[in-house]
Amino acid sequence: MMAAYDPKPFSGTMTVFPAPAGSAMVRTADPPDPLVPCPLLAALFPAGGVVGAALHRPGDPQWLLPEEREHMRQAVAKRVQEFAAGRHCARAALRHLGVIDPPLPVNDDRTPRWPPGVVGSISHTEGYCGAVVAHARQVRGIGIDAEVASRVPEQFRDRICTREELTWIDALPRERRADGLALAFAAKEAAYKCQFPITGNWLDFRDVAVTPDDAALGGMSFSLRLVGQQKPAPQFPTTGRFVLAGRLVLAGVMWMPPPLHAGGAR
Numbered sequence: 686m687m688a689a690y691d692p693k694p695f696s697g698t699m700t701v702f703p704a705p706a707g708s709a710m711v712r713t714a715d716p717p718d719p720l721v722p723c724p725l726l727a728a729l730f731p732a733g734g735v736v737g738a739a740l741h742r743p744g745d746p747q748w749l750l751p752e753e754r755e756h757m758r759q760a761v762a763k764r765v766q767e768f769a770a771g772r773h774c775a776r777a778a779l780r781h782l783g784v785i786d787p788p789l790p791v792n793d794d795r796t797p798r799w800p801p802g803v804v805g806s807i808s809h810t811e812g813y814c815g816a817v818v819a820h821a822r823q824v825r826g827i828g829i830d831a832e833v834a835s836r837v838p839e840q841f842r843d844r845i846c847t848r849e850e851l852t853w854i855d856a857l858p859r860e861r862r863a864d865g866l867a868l869a870f871a872a873k874e875a876a877y878k879c880q881f882p883i884t885g886n887w888l889d890f891r892d893v894a895v896t897p898d899d900a901a902l903g904g905m906s907f908s909l910r911l912v913g914q915q916k917p918a919p920q921f922p923t924t925g926r927f928v929l930a931g932r933l934v935l936a937g938v939m940w941m942p943p944p945l946h947a948g949g950a951r
């Protein structure tokens with residue numbers, strides 16, 4: 686599973702956080718920390734106090750807390766590993782917000798149940814798992830998605846993309862088109878995950894139009910538009926950011942809180 690993805694670009698600094706003194710909740714035999722703060726995830730969210738953590742290997746089921754393990758009772762081993770990797774990354778990132786090792790159970794709609802006052806998002810793909818978290822007072826919603834470019838099936842492009850997206854993807858050099866398709870896909874998934882906990886709306890892939898700000902994919906930002914039947918909610922995000930790192934495509938979308946009025950009320 687790991688062999689297919691080269692983690693070289695990520696072998697940066699690993700920060701290991703000491704357990705806060707006197708915290709009864711910190712386990713003594715902590716599993717190895719993921720990369721925190723993850724530079725790629727940080728690049729997706731330059732604002733909002735977002736913390737990201739990433740792991741470049743499968744998770745260990747032993748990292749799960751009892752209520753999380755219960756949710757994985759019927760799951761196959763690969764799913765348990767990715768679920769454990771996501772919980773592990775999320776907890777590592779949460780420590781940076783001062784939230785120490787909370788259980789992160791699964792809501793009925795399959796979203797993670799974040800601790801009060803926190804928003805977050807998790808994504809896993811072959812050889813990579815990432816999680817981002819932020820204080821809800823700073824960020825209303827957040828979504829990330831990670832894809833290995835070559836694994837977004839070309840034959841689904843007409844189901845994933847709007848006509849306009851196919852135009853900018855086809856204008857890319859042939860060897861960049863898989864990146865373009867993966868970017869469109871990841872940006873839509875990130876937007877979906879960002880908005881769902883707020884609106885509860887299910888979106889079809891072709892309800893959202895993604896346009897990279899640099900048509901040659903040289904930049905790191907894209908614009909987002911709701912183009913299907915969906916009416917945009919106020920402040921629905923209109924931009925997102927992405928990173929292309931080797932075979933990995935990461936996309937992030939953030940929904941900011943409404944601006945403060947002069948009187949300070951929201």
Ligand SMILES: CC(C)(COP(=O)(O)OP(=O)(O)OC[C@H]1O[C@@H](n2cnc3c(N)ncnc32)[C@H](O)[C@@H]1OP(=O)(O)O)[C@@H](O)C(=O)NCCC(=O)NCCS
Pocket residue numbers: 767768771794795796797806807808809810829830831873874876877878879881882888889890891892893
């Ligand atoms: C939920 C969904 C977006 C997950 O994406 P994915 O690429 O399959 O998988 P990822 O690994 O990136 O993300 C999975 C994580 O997303 C989170 N998640 C699941 N459902 C979610 C939802 N409705 N909203 C936000 N996050 C969700 C969970 O943390 C999950 O990991 P976990 O189960 O280990 O906790 C996808 O399966 C889905 O249901 N899509 C349908 C709608 C859609 O994508 N429309 C197109 C967008 S416009």
